[in-house]
Amino acid sequence: MKESRVKIHKWAIAILLWGFLFRAVCAIYLNIGFDEAYYYLYTQNLNLSYFDHPPLVALTAGIGLWLSGVVTPFTLRIGGILLYTGTLIFSYLASKKLFGERTATLTLAILTAIPIFQIAFGILTLPDNPLMFFWAACLWVAAEEFFPSEHSDRYQPTYRLAIIGLCVGLAFLGKYHGLLLGGGLVLFCLLSPRHRGALFSKWTLAAIALFAIAISPVLIWNSQHEWASFRFQSRRAVPTQGYNLERLLVTILLALGYLFPSFGIPLWWTSFRTAGELLLGRIFPIKKDVDAIGIDAGINAGINAGINTTDIKAVTKDVTKESTESTIAEDLLRKKRLLILCVSMPIFFGFTFMGGFIQILPSWHMPGFFGATLLLGERAAQVQLKRPQFIRNWLWGSGMAILPLLLVGLLHVHWGIVQKGGDAAIAGGFWEAKDDPSTQMIDIEQLRQAFVNSPLKAELQKADFVFSNNFFVAGQVGMAIEPLGKKVTCFDEDLRGFAYWSKAEDFVGKTSLYITSELFIKDEKFPQPLDKYKDYFQSLEKIADIPIKRGGQSVQIFPVYRASPMLKPYPRPYG
Numbered sequence: 001m002k003e004s005r006v007k008i009h010k011w012a013i014a015i016l017l018w019g020f021l022f023r024a025v026c027a028i029y030l031n032i033g034f035d036e037a038y039y040y041l042y043t044q045n046l047n048l049s050y051f052d053h054p055p056l057v058a059l060t061a062g063i064g065l066w067l068s069g070v071v072t073p074f075t076l077r078i079g080g081i082l083l084y085t086g087t088l089i090f091s092y093l094a095s096k097k098l099f100g101e102r103t104a105t106l107t108l109a110i111l112t113a114i115p116i117f118q119i120a121f122g123i124l125t126l127p128d129n130p131l132m133f134f135w136a137a138c139l140w141v142a143a144e145e146f147f148p149s150e151h152s153d154r155y156q157p158t159y160r161l162a163i164i165g166l167c168v169g170l171a172f173l174g175k176y177h178g179l180l181l182g183g184g185l186v187l188f189c190l191l192s193p194r195h196r197g198a199l200f201s202k203w204t205l206a207a208i209a210l211f212a213i214a215i216s217p218v219l220i221w222n223s224q225h226e227w228a229s230f231r232f233q234s235r236r237a238v239p240t241q242g243y244n245l246e247r248l249l250v251t252i253l254l255a256l257g258y259l260f261p262s263f264g265i266p267l268w269w270t271s272f273r274t275a276g277e278l279l280l281g282r283i284f285p286i287k288k289d290v291d292a293i294g295i296d297a298g299i300n301a302g303i304n305a306g307i308n309t310t311d312i313k314a315v316t317k318d319v320t321k322e323s324t325e326s327t328i329a330e331d332l333l334r335k336k337r338l339l340i341l342c343v344s345m346p347i348f349f350g351f352t353f354m355g356g357f358i359q360i361l362p363s364w365h366m367p368g369f370f371g372a373t374l375l376l377g378e379r380a381a382q383v384q385l386k387r388p389q390f391i392r393n394w395l396w397g398s399g400m401a402i403l404p405l406l407l408v409g410l411l412h413v414h415w416g417i418v419q420k421g422g423d424a425a426i427a428g429g430f431w432e433a434k435d436d437p438s439t440q441m442i443d444i445e446q447l448r449q450a451f452v453n454s455p456l457k458a459e460l461q462k463a464d465f466v467f468s469n470n471f472f473v474a475g476q477v478g479m480a481i482e483p484l485g486k487k488v489t490c491f492d493e494d495l496r497g498f499a500y501w502s503k504a505e506d507f508v509g510k511t512s513l514y515i516t517s518e519l520f521i522k523d524e525k526f527p528q529p530l531d532k533y534k535d536y537f538q539s540l541e542k543i544a545d546i547p548i549k550r551g552g553q554s555v556q557i558f559p560v561y562r563a564s565p566m567l568k569p570y571p572r573p574y575g
Helices: 010-029 034-044 056-068 073-099 101-113 115-122 128-146 160-174 178-191 193-200 202-224 228-236 245-259 261-283 287-304 309-342 345-354 362-386 388-415 444-449 456-462 471-484 496-500
Strands: 465-468 488-490 512-515 537-550 553-566
Touching: 010 073, 010 101, 010 115, 010 388, 034 056, 034 073, 034 471, 034 496, 056 073, 056 128, 056 160, 073 101, 073 115, 073 128, 073 309, 073 362, 101 115, 101 362, 101 388, 115 128, 115 245, 115 362, 115 388, 128 160, 128 178, 128 193, 128 309, 128 362, 160 178, 160 202, 178 193, 178 309, 178 345, 193 202, 202 228, 245 261, 245 345, 245 362, 261 309, 261 345, 261 362, 261 388, 309 345, 309 362, 345 362, 362 388, 444 471, 444 537, 456 537, 456 553, 465 471, 471 488, 471 496, 471 512, 488 496, 512 537
Parallel strands: 465 488, 465 512
Antiparallel strands: 512 553, 537 553
């Protein structure tokens, strides 16, 4: 590819630098959530794939840990921060190739401002980090492949199809959503007549081969474990109750909140407007006929007026050329919009519709909204030509509203600035810690230090292993404890990856520490919390409560029990 194609405008560079610095600061001070701590354990149990997700999240989470040798929120997240910067660069290049530099810069600004993209794709360590990186890379390569020239409507498949197949496979290796990206590209080729040849190209065979090679670790792991991951993820999408319009409305409103309304509403509107225009253009393709009628009428009028035939032919040739170029440009623009629509709208609309059946997670449909942002950027660039002040106010106004909200959220999660009675509370605070879900994101260092400079250090050294009763809590305990040299496992019906990182009989006859959280210690099946394990250990004795403090108040308590020895394996429903 020519060097000029990958140049980045100075304003785009400024946006990228600002976004990187903001995400890095957030990554340092934002406490660790359940998912991230659990993915830390992926890095301690490297494998071809995992029960919950494909393997790339282990590499994303591990790169900072392995290079630095320390376990902190920042070292866990730095891989995702860097990947999202790459995601934004590839998205910028894709938008620039499709719609021009001005549109690309606007698109980059929107992607940097939308809060859910910043948090889920660019700060937290999640499978979405590698998914979106290869998603954006694939979109850029697809733009170069399907629209190599602005002056011709011809298409010839090239080697880039093979790269697209590899990128789709690597996106799948990040998260199973990557398969939807491949489906969207196939849909585009089916709907665009001139691009259907790509489906029958020799390069498509190479793409399929590279895709298969890329996803082979997932296939191998699943084949060795009774296709456990595929069965688990497919069951999550099966409706267990009838359709509920109220639940659908909640799904839509939550998505608008995550995207921020000033971006979420235009994203929906732009996507449906584009879909409507493409559909009408397919039903009523009258542009070429109207041009031809106009040219014929002009020729006849010229002849009747006695104008020289040679002059008429010259003028007609110029008019025809301009008309053809205009028609090609308009058709290319429609096809470019179709490409973005095919890889975005089926995803966000499909998962939103599923929200009426089941509760969907925010990250499920956000890749679709991310792709649709390129359409929003293109429409915004059109409006900017006529109403530049409106677009400027829209972007700056949205950014100035989002930034304080994100900062307040960050400061509250870390210091509790709206926590009632907290030392750092503003105006005394108004939110009781017991009612605040943000307390589930804990300061891992506090939990770790409880086993470094206290009598619990000796207890930890005497224990053969540590376990918890919930796989998410086990993740947080593991991130705190495993750097001190003790393996952590989970004894529960919902084991997730823990079912494959050890064998049930490995722990029989050994002593342990049972560490849990007061938020999750209760189990509906057992009247008393310890009843769950009384038949599996000779003795269970509480030895400490570890308070996790924020703003001078205890916001979580981690009870610690001495459990010894283990009498028999704890049953596992799978693994």
